[in-house]
Amino acid sequence: MRTSVTTPRLGKLRESMGDLDAIVASSLENTYYFSGSYITTIRAIPDRLALMLIPREGEPTFLVCTIEESLARKESPIGDVRGYVEFGENPVDLLGKVLVEKGLDRGTIGYEARHFSAAYRERLSRVAPGVSWRPVDDLLGRLRAIKSRQEIDTLSRGALATEDAIMDGWESARPGRTERAVALEMANGMMTRGLDIVSFLCLGAGSHCGDAHPTPGARKLGKGEIIRCDVGGIFQRYQTDVARTAVFGKPTSKQTKRYEAIFEAQRRVVLAMKPGASVRELWKMAADTVTSYDLPFRAPHIGHSIGVGLHEEPMIQPYSDATLEEGMVFYVEPFIHLGPRDAYHVEDLVAVTPDGGLVLTDPHERRGELMVL
Amino acid sequence: MRTSVTTPRLGKLRESMGDLDAIVASSLENTYYFSGSYITTIRAIPDRLALMLIPREGEPTFLVCTIEESLARKESPIGDVRGYVEFGENPVDLLGKVLVEKGLDRGTIGYEARHFSAAYRERLSRVAPGVSWRPVDDLLGRLRAIKSRQEIDTLSRGALATEDAIMDGWESARPGRTERAVALEMANGMMTRGLDIVSFLCLGAGSHCGDAHPTPGARKLGKGEIIRCDVGGIFQRYQTDVARTAVFGKPTSKQTKRYEAIFEAQRRVVLAMKPGASVRELWKMAADTVTSYDLPFRAPHIGHSIGVGLHEEPMIQPYSDATLEEGMVFYVEPFIHLGPRDAYHVEDLVAVTPDGGLVLTDPHERRGELMVL
Numbered sequence: 001m002r003t004s005v006t007t008p009r010l011g012k013l014r015e016s017m018g019d020l021d022a023i024v025a026s027s028l029e030n031t032y033y034f035s036g037s038y039i040t041t042i043r044a045i046p047d048r049l050a051l052m053l054i055p056r057e058g059e060p061t062f063l064v065c066t067i068e069e070s071l072a073r074k075e076s077p078i079g080d081v082r083g084y085v086e087f088g089e090n091p092v093d094l095l096g097k098v099l100v101e102k103g104l105d106r107g108t109i110g111y112e113a114r115h116f117s118a119a120y121r122e123r124l125s126r127v128a129p130g131v132s133w134r135p136v137d138d139l140l141g142r143l144r145a146i147k148s149r150q151e152i153d154t155l156s157r158g159a160l161a162t163e164d165a166i167m168d169g170w171e172s173a174r175p176g177r178t179e180r181a182v183a184l185e186m187a188n189g190m191m192t193r194g195l196d197i198v199s200f201l202c203l204g205a206g207s208h209c210g211d212a213h214p215t216p217g218a219r220k221l222g223k224g225e226i227i228r229c230d231v232g233g234i235f236q237r238y239q240t241d242v243a244r245t246a247v248f249g250k251p252t253s254k255q256t257k258r259y260e261a262i263f264e265a266q267r268r269v270v271l272a273m274k275p276g277a278s279v280r281e282l283w284k285m286a287a288d289t290v291t292s293y294d295l296p297f298r299a300p301h302i303g304h305s306i307g308v309g310l311h312e313e314p315m316i317q318p319y320s321d322a323t324l325e326e327g328m329v330f331y332v333e334p335f336i337h338l339g340p341r342d343a344y345h346v347e348d349l350v351a352v353t354p355d356g357g358l359v360l361t362d363p364h365e366r367r368g369e370l371m372v373l
Numbered sequence: 374m375r376t377s378v379t380t381p382r383l384g385k386l387r388e389s390m391g392d393l394d395a396i397v398a399s400s401l402e403n404t405y406y407f408s409g410s411y412i413t414t415i416r417a418i419p420d421r422l423a424l425m426l427i428p429r430e431g432e433p434t435f436l437v438c439t440i441e442e443s444l445a446r447k448e449s450p451i452g453d454v455r456g457y458v459e460f461g462e463n464p465v466d467l468l469g470k471v472l473v474e475k476g477l478d479r480g481t482i483g484y485e486a487r488h489f490s491a492a493y494r495e496r497l498s499r500v501a502p503g504v505s506w507r508p509v510d511d512l513l514g515r516l517r518a519i520k521s522r523q524e525i526d527t528l529s530r531g532a533l534a535t536e537d538a539i540m541d542g543w544e545s546a547r548p549g550r551t552e553r554a555v556a557l558e559m560a561n562g563m564m565t566r567g568l569d570i571v572s573f574l575c576l577g578a579g580s581h582c583g584d585a586h587p588t589p590g591a592r593k594l595g596k597g598e599i600i601r602c603d604v605g606g607i608f609q610r611y612q613t614d615v616a617r618t619a620v621f622g623k624p625t626s627k628q629t630k631r632y633e634a635i636f637e638a639q640r641r642v643v644l645a646m647k648p649g650a651s652v653r654e655l656w657k658m659a660a661d662t663v664t665s666y667d668l669p670f671r672a673p674h675i676g677h678s679i680g681v682g683l684h685e686e687p688m689i690q691p692y693s694d695a696t697l698e699e700g701m702v703f704y705v706e707p708f709i710h711l712g713p714r715d716a717y718h719v720e721d722l723v724a725v726t727p728d729g730g731l732v733l734t735d736p737h738e739r740r741g742e743l744m745v746l
């Protein structure tokens with residue numbers, strides 16, 4: 001018999017399991033976090049499940065389609081990897097068999113209710129009718145929210161690479177160049193600076209700058225226009241996400257003032273990001289700062305935790321009771337939309353420390369003023 | 374009162390609805406297909422739902438978070454767009470209110486059971502307990518499977534751009550260059566040739582070539598090694614997905630023969646891709662061809678339909694009763710894995726025609742022989 005695999009992450013998870021007999025992880029975030037194997041098709045092909053069964057005691061089992069079996073064995077310390085033939089066997093049926101084999105078919109088992117599809121969930125009830133299935137998305141999210149020193153280092157390096165790539169794009173902006181050409185410089189910059197993939201590449205100028213997530217197009221940059229970008233990718237398995245606002249040519253005093261409002265909101269929030277701070281209060285601080293400039297504030301959130309996933313818990317939003325803890329990191333991103341041609345956004349990576357937030361992007365404080373191109 | 378929106382796609386959907394009173398679309402594939410608005414955060418931030426309610430009669434309603442409202446109004450002809458404040462209101466609760474308003478709270482309504490999460494599904498039952506919810510993933514997939522001339526043109530141009538970008542990468546391969554450097558040429562080539570984003574960039578040489586989805590790394594190309602790539606992105610909202618196999622330096626006769634086996638499998642399948650052909654038989658044809666070369670064949674599928682989504686129905690796999698129809702397009706991709714350093718893959722876009730499949734990639738039949746770099 002194999003010795004049971006233990007890792008610090010599995011150890012922490014087991015300590016947090018309460019009365020659960022096991023947990024089934026299914027999202028890329030959680031299967032990577034607990035297995036070490038990064039199976040990208042979990043996102044690209046959602047029907048092709050990868051399931052990690054983690055009993056409170058004993059060996060975890062990793063269920064993957066046969067196509068991914070070699071990768072799972074290579075990257076994960078888990079010895080018990082089981083392959084299912086896609087289309088030939090439903091992965092949930094295989095999970096049902098493993099539950100019987102391990103005597104877990106009458107237990108209480110946690111699963112990711114926000115990731116598992118309704119169709120697979122229904123099948124779960126059919127193949128394991130004796131199991132009481134309980135959502136554990138919040139529990140797993142809380143464990144992932146506290147980052148190790150190494151995770152913070154990776155997130156920080158990815159954020160800096162992304163920010164530098166944005167500068168590559170800004171530097172390429174000239175009269176007659178298109179949104180798309182500038183965005184391509186950013187994409188190329190992210191890849192050459194170490195990201196494995198660009199996950200999103202939003203850039204809009206002029207009449208596009210007010211769209212929340214504009215696809216860069218053939219529109220040429222015009223004098224005095226606002227250009228907004230929000231770009232990110234994957235750096236050593238961890239997400240990056242940086243937003244900047246620039247003006248092509250000399251900004252008006254109104255544009256300068258409006259950017260100042262969101263930068264001041266970000267600055268004040270960052271100072272307050274100590275352990276114990278309430279996300280609700282942080283959101284309110286940003287809202288109050290912006291409205292003190294006589295501007296409307298409607299952003300549902302002003303920041304989010306990040307990791308293997310893009311928006312992780314906690315979010316900095318007004319309906320949450322969450323408080324900050326040391327080890328958490330957030331992208332802090334006040335955003336104001338004042339019209340289709342008039343929107344401002346700044347987004348930076350911030351670590352929570354006893355002295356307040358530490359900005360991990362922008363070593364030169366380039367973000368303090370509206371960028372002039 | 375507004376005039377009800379009708380588009381050819383909504384018309385076809387309504388003809389297929391049978392006894393359903395309405396359908397709720399939630400995936401990016403279906404909301405884009407039926408609304409015309411491409412809300413990328415549906416994939417990036419799955420909790421942030423966008424829901425399109427399409428009653429059998431009368432005006433559709435598009436429910437999106439307030440952040441995406443301007444984009445939804447700009448891109449979609451739907452007049453009835455309703456915004457919900459993320460975190461402040463659950464999108465499923467808003468859907469429940471709209472169902473009451475439209476007298477649909479006691480009907481039979483179709484939904485995407487393979488896209489809706491178990492958590493949202495449970496809430497659906499609570500907010501609309503009088504509704505009978507029925508999965509319609511297959512129905513919607515069948516409608517999307519038949520492409521218009523314009524869709525085929527878009528898919529074809531995206532496929533060619535992706536294939537040319539692979540050639541950019543191959544041309545950059547030299548002794549001492551890394552997997553990553555070659556992959557970056559491909560990524561840059563895809564973007565400069567018109568793709569909006571690179572969704573996946575798998576490339577592995579030597580000991581990595583046997584991983585199904587290798588992340589390109591710092592490994593330098595070595596003489597005689599197999600290099601395999603499988604790359605794709607989004608071209609005007611539609612997915613691309615091309616795979617190629619090359620050898621760095623002179624291939625052995627064994628390598629040449631093994632590549633010939635999968636190319637011959639692809640060639641035979643393509644010839645047989647007429648309306649009425651059974652996907653099961655096509656899969657078997659590929660398997661038989663490969664085994665006739667005395668090689669094992671284990672691929673669960675050898676091709677997939679494609680559109681706004683990556684793997685769409687039908688799939689060319691042995692457990693399906695589907696048959697081909699004119700207007701369908703597939704990426705056909707026989708793959709053999711013979712060892713960690715010995716795997717072969719070729720993947721091309723093929724349209725179904727009465728004369729057999731028409732290859733839309735590779736106008737120069739460059740794929741016929743193992744590429745020598």
